[in-house]
Amino acid sequence: MNRREVCERTEHALGLPTGTLTSGVRLEITDNRRAVIEGCKRIVTYEEDEICVATAAGCVRFRGRELCMTARAGEQAVVTGRLTCVEYEG
Amino acid sequence: MRGFWSGAVEFEALGGFPERFMNEAEACDVTIWNARRQGMSLFGSCRAVDYGALRPAAKKSGVRLRIKRRLGLPFWLRPFRARWGMVVGCVSALVLLHALSSRVWVVTVEGNQTVTDTEITDVLTPLGIHLGANFDDVDIAALRLEALRQLPTVGWLSVSQSGSVVTVKVKEKEPSVPTEETAPADIVAAADGVVRRVTVTSGQAAVKEGDTVAKGDLLISGCLESENGPMLRRARGSVVGEVTETVSITVPFAEEVPCEKQAEVRPTVVFFGLSVPLYTDGETEGRLVEERRWVRVGGRELPIGITLTRVMTPNTQTITRTADEALAEAHRRLAEAEKPFADGTVESRAVSESVTENGVTVTGVYTLVREIGQTRDIF
Numbered sequence: 001m002n003r004r005e006v007c008e009r010t011e012h013a014l015g016l017p018t019g020t021l022t023s024g025v026r027l028e029i030t031d032n033r034r035a036v037i038e039g040c041k042r043i044v045t046y047e048e049d050e051i052c053v054a055t056a057a058g059c060v061r062f063r064g065r066e067l068c069m070t071a072r073a074g075e076q077a078v079v080t081g082r083l084t085c086v087e088y089e090g
Numbered sequence: 091m092r093g094f095w096s097g098a099v100e101f102e103a104l105g106g107f108p109e110r111f112m113n114e115a116e117a118c119d120v121t122i123w124n125a126r127r128q129g130m131s132l133f134g135s136c137r138a139v140d141y142g143a144l145r146p147a148a149k150k151s152g153v154r155l156r157i158k159r160r161l162g163l164p165f166w167l168r169p170f171r172a173r174w175g176m177v178v179g180c181v182s183a184l185v186l187l188h189a190l191s192s193r194v195w196v197v198t199v200e201g202n203q204t205v206t207d208t209e210i211t212d213v214l215t216p217l218g219i220h221l222g223a224n225f226d227d228v229d230i231a232a233l234r235l236e237a238l239r240q241l242p243t244v245g246w247l248s249v250s251q252s253g254s255v256v257t258v259k260v261k262e263k264e265p266s267v268p269t270e271e272t273a274p275a276d277i278v279a280a281a282d283g284v285v286r287r288v289t290v291t292s293g294q295a296a297v298k299e300g301d302t303v304a305k306g307d308l309l310i311s312g313c314l315e316s317e318n319g320p321m322l323r324r325a326r327g328s329v330v331g332e333v334t335e336t337v338s339i340t341v342p343f344a345e346e347v348p349c350e351k352q353a354e355v356r357p358t359v360v361f362f363g364l365s366v367p368l369y370t371d372g373e374t375e376g377r378l379v380e381e382r383r384w385v386r387v388g389g390r391e392l393p394i395g396i397t398l399t400r401v402m403t404p405n406t407q408t409i410t411r412t413a414d415e416a417l418a419e420a421h422r423r424l425a426e427a428e429k430p431f432a433d434g435t436v437e438s439r440a441v442s443e444s445v446t447e448n449g450v451t452v453t454g455v456y457t458l459v460r461e462i463g464q465t466r467d468i469f
Contacts, residue, residue, distance in 0.1 A: 043109040046132065066126075067126075069125040070123060072121065
């Protein structure tokens with residue numbers, strides 16, 4: 001059992017929200033205009049209609065139009081535009 | 091706006107691998123915002139000081155960086171580098187304006203009739219209403235009570251503020267009507283003369299028209315005879331008599347007149363409550379006369395001006411006159427001395443002049459018809 005699994009089991013046993021003890025990825029989407037990602041490791045793809053970011057749990061791919069990464073600081077990134085699709089890979 | 095104070099740069103990263111460029115920038119602790127992809131280019135913004143740190147990231151990712159726009163205060167001020175004095179002046183003016191606008195700079199007094207503005211402001215100064223004071227620090231209710239206590243003739247007082255102007259409105263007390271005197275009294279002659287007319291309101295007349303009286307003689311008695319014995323009253327009435335007055339004025343040809351000489355002037359520049367003396371401090375003897383010359387705008391005094399303190403010392407001045415000048419001066423002084431006769435009627439006036447080796451003497455003899463009675467308490 002690795003460290004991540006221990007943390008996940010502890011969270012489950014104590015009834016804590018997921019990500020409290022683990023460095024999980026959090027994704028908060030407002031309408032189809034804005035997405036805030038916490039746990040962003042690096043940018044994999046950056047196009048007008050597609051932005052893909054790598055996280056500890058795999059890649060998160062945003063598809064849409066006029067996509068723009070309005071802010072990025074540390075492991076946090078904000079993607080705005082007209083989101084049409086969010087995919088998880090890995 | 092993000093990066094306004096420190097300055098920001100809008101750049102274009104052309105070609106190469108934009109994703110790697112952003113990752114490398116993140117690794118260099120450079121924050122990029124508003125990043126958007128347009129064709130082969132990546133547009134974004136970063137702080138102006140971080141732009142140089144993007145070059146290694148650009149080199150690694152094979153992109154070419156180009157500045158599109160410079161934003162923020164440092165770039166806005168850059169054209170004024172050669173005119174730094176103007177910028178400093180503007181900033182200083184804003185700071186001064188902000189600092190001074192919350193202070194009291196003009197104090198106006200309204201509604202006073204007998205009490206002067208200076209008397210009122212002198213009372214208010216130690217209570218907190220003065221040039222440069224912070225109005226918010228003043229306890230208005232306590233100030234009103236204390237000011238009314240120190241100004242006994244003022245019945246009501248209010249203090250209001252409008253910007254830097256403090257207006258003090260006062261209403262003075264109505265003068266009290268003197269109570270009528272009721273103590274028993276006689277009316278006696280104030281001067282030698284001949285009685286012309288007697289009018290008795292209260293009391294018993296002791297003289298009649300044509301009687302000759304000396305100073306101090308009883309004219310109207312306050313003691314009345316009755317069936318129950320004498321009754322004491324306060325005599326009231328009027329006794330008009332003919333009196334003779336003599337006025338003699340001598341004006342020497344050479345006269346030493348006491349006067350004051352200005353020994354020193356001490357100017358002080360006053361600027362918003364700050365007094366800057368323009369003289370050396372030293373001992374002075376004499377009377378100090380203060381003259382204030384303030385800048386006035388729209389009929390209102392501003393707290394900017396000069397105070398001139400004149401040191402006046404006693405002195406004498408020798409006046410030398412010709413005979414004609416002495417005579418003219420004697421007649422002028424005689425006319426001055428005749429002014430008290432205005433309360434009666436001058437029936438005759440005889441003026442004689444005499445010239446000696448020292449000066450001129452003018453003598454006036456007057457026959458006056460006027461009130462000669464004066465009240466004298468019995469007890």
